[in-house]
Amino acid sequence: MMKNHLAILAFLISLFPSCDEPVVDPTSSGKKKGMIGVSLLTLDNPFFKIIGDHVAVEASKSGYDALVVSADKDIAKQGNQVKDFIVKKVDAIVLSPCDPKSIVPIIQEANAAGIPVFTVDIPCQEAGVKIVTQIATDNYGGGKEAAKAMIEVLGAAGGKVGVIHFKQAQSCILRVKGFREVIDAHNAGGGSKVEIVSELEGGGAKDIGYKAAEDALQANPDLRGFFAINDPSALGARAAVEKAAKADQVVIIGFDGMPEGKQAIKEGKIYADPIQFPEQMGVQVVQAIVRHSKGETLPAEILIPTRLYRKADADKDAALK
Amino acid sequence: MKNTLVRALADHGILLVLLLLCLFFSVVTYSEQSPTGAKAFRGVAEAVFERAGERAGVLIVASNQPSDSGFAEGVEREMVRRGMSVLGVVRGEPKDARDALVRVSSEGARLDAIACTQSAGAWRVFSDLGSDFPALGAPIVILPQSYGWPNFLKAENLLNISNQIAVIAIMAIGMTLVIISGGIDLSVGSLLALSAVLVSWFIRDFAGGVNATIFGMLWASIMAIFICGVAGAFSGFLITRFAIPPFIVTLAMMLVASGIAFTLAEGQSIYQIPDSFVWLGRGADLMKLPNAVVLMIFLYVLAHVLMSRMKMGRYLYAVGGNDEAARISGLPVKRVLMFAYISSASLAGLGGVVMASQLKSGSATYGNMYELYVIAAVVVGGASLSGGVGKMMGTLIGAFTIAVIQNGMNLTNVESYTQKVVLGVVILGAVMLDKFRRQK
Numbered sequence: 001m002m003k004n005h006l007a008i009l010a011f012l013i014s015l016f017p018s019c020d021e022p023v024v025d026p027t028s029s030g031k032k033k034g035m036i037g038v039s040l041l042t043l044d045n046p047f048f049k050i051i052g053d054h055v056a057v058e059a060s061k062s063g064y065d066a067l068v069v070s071a072d073k074d075i076a077k078q079g080n081q082v083k084d085f086i087v088k089k090v091d092a093i094v095l096s097p098c099d100p101k102s103i104v105p106i107i108q109e110a111n112a113a114g115i116p117v118f119t120v121d122i123p124c125q126e127a128g129v130k131i132v133t134q135i136a137t138d139n140y141g142g143g144k145e146a147a148k149a150m151i152e153v154l155g156a157a158g159g160k161v162g163v164i165h166f167k168q169a170q171s172c173i174l175r176v177k178g179f180r181e182v183i184d185a186h187n188a189g190g191g192s193k194v195e196i197v198s199e200l201e202g203g204g205a206k207d208i209g210y211k212a213a214e215d216a217l218q219a220n221p222d223l224r225g226f227f228a229i230n231d232p233s234a235l236g237a238r239a240a241v242e243k244a245a246k247a248d249q250v251v252i253i254g255f256d257g258m259p260e261g262k263q264a265i266k267e268g269k270i271y272a273d274p275i276q277f278p279e280q281m282g283v284q285v286v287q288a289i290v291r292h293s294k295g296e297t298l299p300a301e302i303l304i305p306t307r308l309y310r311k312a313d314a315d316k317d318a319a320l321k
Numbered sequence: 322m323k324n325t326l327v328r329a330l331a332d333h334g335i336l337l338v339l340l341l342l343c344l345f346f347s348v349v350t351y352s353e354q355s356p357t358g359a360k361a362f363r364g365v366a367e368a369v370f371e372r373a374g375e376r377a378g379v380l381i382v383a384s385n386q387p388s389d390s391g392f393a394e395g396v397e398r399e400m401v402r403r404g405m406s407v408l409g410v411v412r413g414e415p416k417d418a419r420d421a422l423v424r425v426s427s428e429g430a431r432l433d434a435i436a437c438t439q440s441a442g443a444w445r446v447f448s449d450l451g452s453d454f455p456a457l458g459a460p461i462v463i464l465p466q467s468y469g470w471p472n473f474l475k476a477e478n479l480l481n482i483s484n485q486i487a488v489i490a491i492m493a494i495g496m497t498l499v500i501i502s503g504g505i506d507l508s509v510g511s512l513l514a515l516s517a518v519l520v521s522w523f524i525r526d527f528a529g530g531v532n533a534t535i536f537g538m539l540w541a542s543i544m545a546i547f548i549c550g551v552a553g554a555f556s557g558f559l560i561t562r563f564a565i566p567p568f569i570v571t572l573a574m575m576l577v578a579s580g581i582a583f584t585l586a587e588g589q590s591i592y593q594i595p596d597s598f599v600w601l602g603r604g605a606d607l608m609k610l611p612n613a614v615v616l617m618i619f620l621y622v623l624a625h626v627l628m629s630r631m632k633m634g635r636y637l638y639a640v641g642g643n644d645e646a647a648r649i650s651g652l653p654v655k656r657v658l659m660f661a662y663i664s665s666a667s668l669a670g671l672g673g674v675v676m677a678s679q680l681k682s683g684s685a686t687y688g689n690m691y692e693l694y695v696i697a698a699v700v701v702g703g704a705s706l707s708g709g710v711g712k713m714m715g716t717l718i719g720a721f722t723i724a725v726i727q728n729g730m731n732l733t734n735v736e737s738y739t740q741k742v743v744l745g746v747v748i749l750g751a752v753m754l755d756k757f758r759r760q761k
Binding site: 034043065067068069070072073074075076079080081083084085087088089091098099101102104105106112113114115116168290292293294295296297 | 384385386387389414415416417418419420422440443444445446472475477478481484485488588589590592599603676679680681682684686687688689727728731732734736737738
């Protein structure tokens with residue numbers, strides 16, 4: 001009970017100094033720290049954890065406090081978090097939407113409150129929302145890089161390749177689009193032909209990717225390569241290739257650069273990955289907030305390029321065993 | 322002395338916990354707020370006058386935030402009244418302020434002061450004026466004096482809390498009925514998702530999508546709630562007819578409902594619904610109270626009357642207290658139980674409609690873990706899981722306790738993982754307190 005009295009006392013004392021003159025002028029606007037509210041899809045996935053951590057670090061470098069919360073893939077929870085950000089009057093809101101469609105009324109609420117909204121990794125392309133800028137991986141460019149790696153590894157012989165897709169995700173559609181364009185351009189240029197003979201749904205997951213790769217191998221026994229749109233489905237494809245005892249015949253290109261994927265590259269199980277840079281996303285979104293606050297005009301989207309990561313990179317990577 | 326204290330604590334139980342939480346969050350969210358109103362405008366104009374003189378060139382800047390509305394006009398009026406010259410008025414984003422600064426600087430006018438609101442004052446565009454706009458001289462930035470007030474206690478936030486908990490509180494009414502009757506309903510979270518999917522699916526496929534009429538939307542909502550009620554009736558039937566434990570029946574219903582919701586929605590969210598559909602979840606017609614909150618209050622009054630004034634309420638307590646005795650006394654035990662499960666499922670359906678309205682879309686992923694929050698609200702509110710004990714108002718307080726903890730932790734920057742731990746501990750603490758009261 002004693003503690004309660006203390007709390008009440010503290011409360012009353014804290015109210016006291018507020019009752020003085022209406023105005024002075026604290027000319028120093030740099031004194032007060034701004035606040036950035038960040039609600040990410042999840043923090044269980046290391047990818048988003050890295051984004052969150054880098055937002056926090058970069059924010060404190062730029063004189064902001066960042067409040068990073070996980071929406072746990074629950075759009076209603078994300079909505080509540082944004083409402084709380086609005087009450088706190090944060091200076092900017094960063095979202096990676098749990099659902100790019102259901103997020104619309106939530107972003108509209110932030111718009112109505114006059115708080116600038118930024119997205120990171122997962123864009124929202126719907127009409128009727130005002131987003132300052134959307135920061136995401138250049139998936140299209142990444143797909144192109146994957147195709148270059150495929151052409152490079154197949155060499156003069158060329159051959160048949162299969163794509164393990166995940167069509168629900170806009171990001172994966174862009175990856176495959178980039179991949180196809182470079183392959184087509186290469187084929188048009190003469191020389192060795194790289195032929196995309198199958199495009200199967202891999203669910204972005206190991207088990208479904210495994211089945212898809214198995215089916216592709218059944219249909220095309222002379223398959224020479226797989227492009228899988230992320231690391232789990234690449235690893236699933238690898239398992240299918242091993243089971244069919246075709247590890248020497250079929251090469252695999254993945255995407256993402258998750259720790260497990262990088263490890264597989266180091267062990268030679270995956271040839272290469274266009275890797276994403278969640279660190280960059282975290283840093284860039286804070287820089288975008290600062291630039292917006294400075295009054296600069298920002299592009300509607302800022303794409304972070306991927307980089308091809310091969311065995312040589314993995315061997316130099318201190319983070320791998 | 323100690324005993325009186327303990328008794329006072331025990332008698333008020335959970336309400337006391339709620340008040341203490343509110344007090345605690347009021348203290349810790351105490352922060353600077355920007356003032357609005359004529360007094361603030363006059364104050365700012367006065368400060369500009371004192372600091373920069375009568376002939377000062379002044380730029381007035383306000384952000385897009387609703388609390389900033391009226392500031393620019395108010396300050397301008399005050400300054401004009403004093404015969405001072407206003408070089409420009411900006412209302413918008415940092416970019417607009419930069420444009421105005423560029424304009425003033427290119428016109429070669431002397432800028433002595435920038436009067437801005439607290440939120441506009443935080444913009445970085447003003448932080449390096451000297452180096453960014455050397456032509457402007459060294460204007461001073463003048464902000465209204467802020468005053469202290471807890472973020473938690475802002476009217477906006479209190480409404481926010483009520484709105485956030487409305488869905489769970491509505492579902493908790495049904496759960497209270499079921500728990501008082503001695504059962505449990507694990508299916509409510511999934512039924513919420515099913516209802517949200519159903520209502521948006523009906524609107525999209527049968528009521529005309531984005532062009533649906535009010536009648537069509539009403540029909541879709543009623544159908545969704547009705548189907549959930551049927552699911553509840555099915556659970557109730559299995560429980561009363563075959564004496565299968567409610568835990569098992571509703572666990573199965575939870576899986577079935579979730580599966581159907583995912584199937585209907587094809588794993589996507591259904592969003593082709595009219596803008597007017599958000600009226601229920603986001604509108605605020607009655608004295609600025611959100612409609613969902615008004616609905617919640619109405620349902621609680623209704624439920625309170627049911628439990629305290631009507632026969633069905635007494636029956637529920639009797640059945641939950643001792644169903645054998647109730648049966649021998651000639652009470653319609655099966656009907657009472659059916660009533661409880663149908664109510665619970667229908668209210669979950671209503672919760673789903675409200676949530677679909679709040680988010681203007683329906684998805685099978687909604688309502689994940691909600692059954693646990695709903696049960697927690699009921700138990701924290703003083704109902705006993707062994708049946709026969711519980712009050713509607715207790716449940717409402719329980720729901721608010723959970724909402725206040727969640728909101729308070731978001732306002733005080735508590736990390737997501739820690740939030741779960743704290744919530745769990747507080748729920749345990751509240752129930753311990755309740756146990757304590759019971760033993761007295």
